[in-house]
Amino acid sequence: MIKIYNTLTQQKETFTPIEPGKVRMYMCGMTVYDYCHLGHARVLVAFDVVSRYLRSRGYDVTYVRNITDIDDKILRRAEENGEPFTDLTERMIDAMHEDEAKLGVLPPSKEPRATDYIAEMIAMIKTLIESDHAYVADNRDVYFSVESFEDYGKLSKKKLEDLLAGARIDVQEAKRSPADFALWKAADEGEVSWPSPWGNGRPGWHIECSAMSTHCLGDTFDIHGGGPDLMFPHHENEIAQSECATGHRFVNTWMHAGAIRVNKEKMSKSLGNFFTIREILETYPPEVVRFFLVSSHYRSQVDYSEDNLAEAGRSLARLYHALRGIEPMRSEDVSETEHDQRFVELMNDDFNCPGAISVLHGLANDINQHRREGREDEARQAARVLIRLGDILGILQQNPDAFFQADTGGELTAEDIEAKIQARADARKAKDFAGADRIRDELAEQGIILDDSREGTSWRRS
RNA sequence: GGCGCGGUGGCAGAGUGGUCAUGCAGCGGACUGCAACUCCGCGUACGCCGGUUCGAUUCCGACCCGCGCCUCCA
Numbered sequence: 001m002i003k004i005y006n007t008l009t010q011q012k013e014t015f016t017p018i019e020p021g022k023v024r025m026y027m028c029g030m031t032v033y034d035y036c037h038l039g040h041a042r043v044l045v046a047f048d049v050v051s052r053y054l055r056s057r058g059y060d061v062t063y064v065r066n067i068t069d070i071d072d073k074i075l076r077r078a079e080e081n082g083e084p085f086t087d088l089t090e091r092m093i094d095a096m097h098e099d100e101a102k103l104g105v106l107p108p109s110k111e112p113r114a115t116d117y118i119a120e121m122i123a124m125i126k127t128l129i130e131s132d133h134a135y136v137a138d139n140r141d142v143y144f145s146v147e148s149f150e151d152y153g154k155l156s157k158k159k160l161e162d163l164l165a166g167a168r169i170d171v172q173e174a175k176r177s178p179a180d181f182a183l184w185k186a187a188d189e190g191e192v193s194w195p196s197p198w199g200n201g202r203p204g205w206h207i208e209c210s211a212m213s214t215h216c217l218g219d220t221f222d223i224h225g226g227g228p229d230l231m232f233p234h235h236e237n238e239i240a241q242s243e244c245a246t247g248h249r250f251v252n253t254w255m256h257a258g259a260i261r262v263n264k265e266k267m268s269k270s271l272g273n274f275f276t277i278r279e280i281l282e283t284y285p286p287e288v289v290r291f292f293l294v295s296s297h298y299r300s301q302v303d304y305s306e307d308n309l310a311e312a313g314r315s316l317a318r319l320y321h322a323l324r325g326i327e328p329m330r331s332e333d334v335s336e337t338e339h340d341q342r343f344v345e346l347m348n349d350d351f352n353c354p355g356a357i358s359v360l361h362g363l364a365n366d367i368n369q370h371r372r373e374g375r376e377d378e379a380r381q382a383a384r385v386l387i388r389l390g391d392i393l394g395i396l397q398q399n400p401d402a403f404f405q406a407d408t409g410g411e412l413t414a415e416d417i418e419a420k421i422q423a424r425a426d427a428r429k430a431k432d433f434a435g436a437d438r439i440r441d442e443l444a445e446q447g448i449i450l451d452d453s454r455e456g457t458s459w460r461r462s
Numbered sequence: 463g464g465c466g467c468g469g470u471g472g473c474a475g476a477g478u479g480g481u482c483a484u485g486c487a488g489c490g491g492a493c494u495g496c497a498a499c500u501c502c503g504c505g506u507a508c509g510c511c512g513g514u515u516c517g518a519u520u521c522c523g524a525c526c527c528g529c530g531c532c533u534c535c536a
Binding site: 010027028029030031036037038039040041042043044046071072073153156157158159162163205226227228229230231232233234256257258259260261264265266267268269270271295296297299300301302303307308310311312314315318321322324346352353354355357358359360361362365368369371372373428431433436437440444449450451452453458 | 463464465466467468473474475476477483484485486487493494495496497498499500501528529530531532533534535536
């Protein structure tokens, strides 16, 4: 029994898919006008884990994550760059795919792009106009009439009168109500546009997600997720559009990830305090970044700092140490253990990854203990379980040596290091400990740490 | 101002009405030529004040502090 915290009801609920055995989920993806930052990575990883976990529990998951490839910010950036907006978006989509792959984020089942769904958006807008939920304004924009939907605000718990009273809402002449939002924006001469019954224009931001999710998943689907800052107005508006257009409940479970913070402030584009995934990957291995992200619950906010990332690296290293130099037993020879059960118990409770990681550490401890006491089979079995559970979180799938010895731009090659290790072994054999220690110290200065064991000496980059 | 979330040991971070989170760092011991790795062990943790209770970090209320949303942002 899986429980998920539903933003809509503000409580954990037992998850019951609409269609038994199948899960239909949608996540709001990126607006591709710039490189992804850590906040994006957070959401990407969080929902990647959700989909992996649900699949591991036997669900047939259809995971749709859109790409917003038309938007004012994109047009502005392309204009600044002096390039067609499609060049910009193609480049950023490629970059995003690269970043995702590095972080171990599996491709979604479908990745619809807004520009491929203009017709569906227009159809939906038409329906909304026909049912008086939307209107064509004097400036040729089409707006959704917020007052026509009595549940408006149910997700973000906002009251319409409070929103209307809010001094920060821009009162546009053309809108009937200041809280109304654009479904279709009329294009000026020379602007990027598509033909529509209301003249040339481009879609508003929110309508694309309603059109794409409905088209790919149906009027009602199981899970809709996204970043914390999408709850209002984006998701609120999606609900309004979709429920008015289809007449059905839009989404059963709403999931929102917590924010990444830097110095106690939310990492965001507007504050400019963001770190892109690629710049962080210049310093930290991708798996460490992912481990850092899954080390805290998806709904809680996490503080980005070098120290926290470094600590995540040390914690992950402990897990890989346990796996090093061991041949895991074949999966089919390892049945479910109490560690698996504990892991599932924790993950069933709203995807408690930090708790699940504690199970992984328990497994590492078991492996080390078994090996120390010569129980090779037990160790190999536990190693299999560790790798199997790690896979659900998207970690621990590398060869441990590859993890420890990944080239971080040091001057020494693996061959150099092996040669020095041999030289040290010779010195030790000759009881020249001073000489042996000198070699070890020299390597340490280059960031190479040696681990001796009965089987020999292994090395890793610090 | 409205709405929402959170304050756990040196740090990170789960969780629970009454024996254990877990990791990092630290300390002691074992192992080691010495280290590293590993193993064993250690540390008056639950913002503050009341209330409920046999018993509260966990439930209720007040208070203090921090954060988020209310505008484009994952």
